[in-house]
Amino acid sequence: VTRYSVPEEMKEGSVVANLAADLGLDVGSLTERKVKLDILHSKKYLDINKDTGELYVLEKIDREYICNIKTSSCFLKMDVTLENPIRIFNFEVEILDINDHAPHFRKETMHLDISESTSVGERFSLNNAVDPDYGSNSIKTYHLTESDHFNLDIQTGSDGSKYANLVLKKALDREKKAVHNLILTAVDGGVPARSGTASIIVRVLDVNDNAPQFDRQVYTVNVSENSPIGSLVMKLNAEDLDEGGNAEIVYSFTLYTSEKTQDLFSLNSNTGEIKVKGVIDFEEIKTLEMHIQAHDKGINQLSGQCTVMVFVIDVNDNHPTITITSLKTAVKENVPLGTVIALVGISDRDSGDNGIVNITINQQLPFALNKSSDKDFALIVSEPLDREKVSEYDITFIVTDRGTPPLSDNETITLELLDINDNAPLFPKSFYTIPVMENNGPGSLLSSVAAVDPDLHENQYLVYFIIEKEIANTSMSMLFSINPENGDLYALKTFDYEREKEFLFHIEARDSGVPPLSSNVTVHIIIVDQNDNTPVIVSPWSAHGSVVEEVIPRSIDKGHLVSKVIAIDGDSVHNSRITYQFLQLTDATLFSLDQYNGEIRTMRMFSYRDARHQRMVVLAKDNGDPALSATVTIKLSTVEQAVKVYSDTMEVPLEYDIFSDLNLYLVISLGAVSFLLLMTILVTIVLKCQKPKPTKAAPPVCRNSIISQRNSTIADSTLISSDAYWYSLFLAETRKGKVVVRQPVPKAGYIISSIPRSTGLTETSESAASTLQV
Structure with missing residues (x-):
């Protein structure tokens, strides 16, 4: 196995090794034998240039990516196969680590909750940082920002990893600093070194170690009396430096607060608001004291206290009052001036100007108030009293304070004036003229001559008298009578206008007071004529009844006075006015009758056709109602020779x-x-x-x-x-x-x-x- 070492920082196209040279092959043979390169796991990173036989980098090699498990060695294994004959060559390319990664924390921010009661020296594990690099290029140490309360304790694991612990080196106080912000830095051992940071937020957990506190020990507040129920007096704001339940405050009255105060004010246990609960009356209490406690909701409750002094401000809410003593409800109308009718006291429960009271009475009365002190007065008579003008007084006392707005009250007393006999009877007229129709019935009411007396009771009861006076040896009391109680005047006899026409006398009215007072009035009785006399015909006069015979010549001219009818009436002028008219007439064309003087005259001359004897009936009627009348019959005989109407030696005997x-x-x-x-x-x-x-x-x-x-x-x-x-x-x-x-x-x-x-x-x-x- 041929091993090559390449750093991971090699770039694309970089030659790792010349395989042709290392295998002893020329470049041509590589081409002919069809070299096949098989790179395990990392085929995309390396390749063979068949023209040159060089192994080169296809793309940048990342050791941490290829070897995702942290290890001391990281290899890319390759198999090179040649055909004709087949030969297989094994190659290993070791990827050398470089410090191409900085340490980093999985969480950029770490949160720690530490109670403020935690003891010094307490350790708190921190999240360690990671670094994909290996060996010295990996994390070497940690650093912590400067802190008065914390430092780091770095530990090395069995695999050489570094771990950091946060150590409390000074006791925490949440009320001073509730949160501590720290920066933790991880540094690797590369050259140059790389580092990564993370934030550490230490939240100090509260402990109920602070009692609620008021900003003042004593609060003072002014409250107007009669403040509306529910109105805010003040809001307390106690503070607790703790937090959470340890800082939640509950307000309450302490036992030192009186029940009366608690009846007048309410305290909201959560908000600390003090509100008016009852009716506050300055006149009842002027200062109130509330003792209030604020406690938190911690397990071990802590509390603080304060005092609230409430000063009640007076409001003009009390009406002035009137007290009346020694009251006289009735006095005589002639009471002396200065007589005390009542003693009057005034008061007002308010204070200051609200309690200063002025008193007056209704101005139209004849009374006055005498001041004996600021609160006491006497009601006296200041003017003469007259019961006949005012029989009763309603005296109203009016009191008004000086508040804003002013309040007032009033009280009325009734004073009755007792009557004295100081008024004489008074007739409505000074002279009474009373017409009385003649032929009145005896005892008939003529009129009422009543007087009035403005006094009362016996001073008002009147008795009437006719003041005696004789006329023609006849006393007035024989002709007239007066009702002594009501002044009705009666006639005691029947009067005849033709005999009595008037009477003049006096009537006296006397009251029943002590001493009695009296007055009199003149009464003039006038007898009024009544048509009670029938007219009497006195001309032409006949001694033998109402038929009169007259003789006139037939040769008289037109307008000749034939006769004159004269009637008299015993009544007054109006009823005695007589008018005349024909009731019967033989020839209406021959004679005329003057209706006012009764003269009968010819309207024409007599003719041979006219009868020798003429008969006429004349009616004499008065002007009364109903009218009365009398008649006379005149028989006229006409003769040819003249007859002397009146004889100068004629003697008419008195009939x-x-x-x-x-x-x-x-x-x-x-x-x-x-x-x-x-x-x-x-x-x-x-x-x-x-x-x-x-x-x-x-x-x-x-x-x-x-x-x-x-x-x-x-x-x-x-x-x-x-x-x-x-x-x-x-x-x-x-x-x-x-x-x-x-x-x-x-x-x-x-x-x-x-x-x-x-x-x-x-x-x-x-x-x-x-x-x-x-």
Whole structure:
């Protein structure tokens, strides 16, 4: 066997040996004998150049690849076969190792977990490096980067391999350095030497050797009272230098924390958050103290503690309060000024400006507050009181603090004013005019004259009186009656307008107070006329009933005054207004009737066809409601010769039967009065008419001397030519207690004289004898 040695670094084409020369053959014989080369396992690396007989390298030889098992020798075996004759030659090519590989680690990073409690000197195996090279070209040693805690211990195996162990030379502290990063270097023995590195990461495993710690021993925090439930007060953050379960912290209250505090605040055991749990009231407690512990979850738990001081901040959450003492619920309306009605105290549980309170009362009241201290006041009467204006006061006390926003409260008391008799009864009117219809029934209600008294109770109870007064020897209490309780006024008799027209008296109202007060009012009773008198026809006059016979010449002209119907009515002016109309008439074309003065005149001259006897019925009706009336029948006879209508010497006797209210005996006696007296009265009347009073304008016609001619052709509705007027005068004079006398006066008509019944011939301003001439 021929052996050749070649280094593995030989490149392609490099000649390993000349086989022809080594075999003693020439080059030609190699060609002729068909040399066949068989290279075991490495046929691709070597070949024979048949032209030169040289053994050369086909491609670069890698010893570590060919001999993958680490060995001291690595050979490529070859068989060379020659034919004719066949000869076989054995060759071995030893591949010499060169340091063409650097050491390398199977893992570029090695992780080691070492507890910080590991003792010094403890050894930790490391993964060794590998180097395909052999012998001195293989790994020679290991190196470790500089470290305070670790070094290397290198061991040599039985096959010469080098192993490295990591040795702890100083105790570990995870809290100082949790991870140690080391570089392990493997160096071979080649020239030049090659090396490979690997990272060693040493993770220090924690040991529960650190207790949780707060950054402060005492925390202070301000919390407003009435903070919402769940609001965050603060968050505790204790630290534990350990890790894992040894660093997981649980927070809790210690036994030194009161139950009241734990009712107000909650503590999250995991996050350390302190939140409001209950209602915090500054007025109840102003400072709270929490003792809090933080412990880890290590096997041997360690803990730390802190104190949290909570200072409650006052909020204006308390309304001011009012305390009322010595309260008077009722006083007399004349109570003196300065009288104390109530004592008032104010307070507020808040502090600072929140607890400063101002008090006022509703301004419209006549009361005032007197201050005795910052918290005490007296409510006094500051103005005169009048129950009749205000009977009851609702006094409201209003208190307001100075907080932001301010809070207020109020309380109302009721003060009743007790009445005193300080008001006299008061009539709504100072003068009552009460119309009363005549012919009223006795006991009929006339009106109510009620007074009012603003006082109360007995001071308000009124009693009514008629103040006594006599009229014509008649007491008012005989004519009128008043209900003493309600002031209803009643008539005690039936009144006649034609006799009594008015009454004037006073009514007094008196209260029941002590002493009593009273007032009075004037009452004017006016009797109102009622149409209760039927008209009486006084002209044309007949002594034998209501049929009158008249004679007129047939030769009278148109418009001639045939007759004049005069009726009188005893009622007042309105009810005594008389109108006239025909009820029956023989010839409606012959006569006319003036409806106002009752004059009957011819409408044309008589003709031979007209009847000699004419009959007419005249109705005299008053203006009352319902109207009353009377009739007169006039029978006219016409004659051919003229007849003197009125005789100058005709004497008409006074008929007393038409005056129903005259005393027959008085008329007879007064009729005997001498003619001289009548003439004297007549002269007196004439003188008065000629000499009127200077203070009044003289009327165009004298009231007491009215001249009328019965044959006047002019109809006058005024007092002149009015026969009704003098009869009304008769009636008026008669009502005054005078006797009315009617007697003829030659060539003048009639004279009416009135003489007072009681005073005889004495002449006064009101009862002087009067004479009416018609």
